[in-house]
Amino acid sequence: MRSEETKRSIIAAAEKLFQERGYEAVTIREIAKEAGCSHTTIYIYFQDKEALLHALSMEPLQQLKAKLDVLVADAFLSTDDKLLRLNAQFIQFCLHYKSMYSIIFEAKSVLNDEEEAELPFHRLLNQMFNIIVQLLGTQLNLSEGEQLLNCSRIYFYMLRGIVGTYSNSEESVESIMGRLSITFDHAFEALMLGFSIQLQDRRKER
Template identity: 50%
Template sequence: MLRKQELRSAETRRDILSAAGALFAKRGFDAVTMREIAGKAGCSHTTIYIHFKDKEALLHALSMPSLQELKQRMESILLHHDLSPEERLKGISREFIHFCLQNRTMYTIFFEAKSVRVDEERPALPINQLRNGLFRLLQQALQDCLDRQRGDLLLTSARIFFFTIHGIVGTYTYSEETPEALMDRLSSTFDEAVDVLLLGFRQQTVLRQQTIQGGTIL
């Protein structure tokens, strides 16, 4: 059945999403106004509120698909078994960093501020599941490199690893350089960070086992 109304509604919704996506990406969430989005989408700013609860809901609707895509890309790297575990971890990390820098205007919302409020509305909101899924992917890639680490020790290592990745993104989120320029200039530093962390984690495991085997009492 051809329902003209539904078609028009869906088209308006798409127009709003694509307009908002372009504007957010270029100028950031706060700097873009609802009226601006409406203007670019070719409708009244009130119409946006028919399709989305508020400005933030618009951002979330916009961010879900790209987060999904990121997750898929990270998953596919994790399955590349012709790569070494270390190369997989570096690839996943680079992918994550690159994505966050590309979507830098939304990153803070994905991973920080607004998750609390969202939690109130729906405890197991998809975006939070996605976020946890991304962390688990990093953790998995890390475990492949550290097969002697499990349980709490692995979780702590994954946390520390995440801190570093998160800090990289945070450091360059507000840079003027394009994501590609940043990745070109810094990807070797990022790889080195992964190397250092892996060396540290492994050395730490060795030290712990020595402590246990050596039976240090004091």
């Protein structure tokens, strides 16, 4: 149907421009020009630019969230194994969707632990962040509180840092993961060891 083709063209144009120039800099009129339609046509399908961002990001993020939910529910895996597999799935996802990485994680950016996120896909990101909180709490024997939140933030920053390092690489996802997955695992094992030592020292000081 022509209407579906128009909608797909608008989404493709928005993805292209958001990636090239950043979400904030692009206007609806520019998206319309890129898609070959009038700006009023866009409003037939999308309420505003945020709705376009939502359309771009929700489906792949929902797929990632579903995979992480299955991972967390696996009773045969240790918490340590779950964390390492979560890392791999998150890194692979972001590198697979390189063209959308900056759109999903940086456009209208909010803290990944904000309770009242503005956009639906940010709320979904927060849910995935809470999976990290849950697993770290179990692994580090920490209850909810500032210490656990800080450890979870640092853990998430490490994930973001790894992805950011390779987000512009022309190397395939398979090649990057095959070459560096052990290095990634060692980096997180070192981080977890650092958390454990720091927490032990603080408990001794009490």
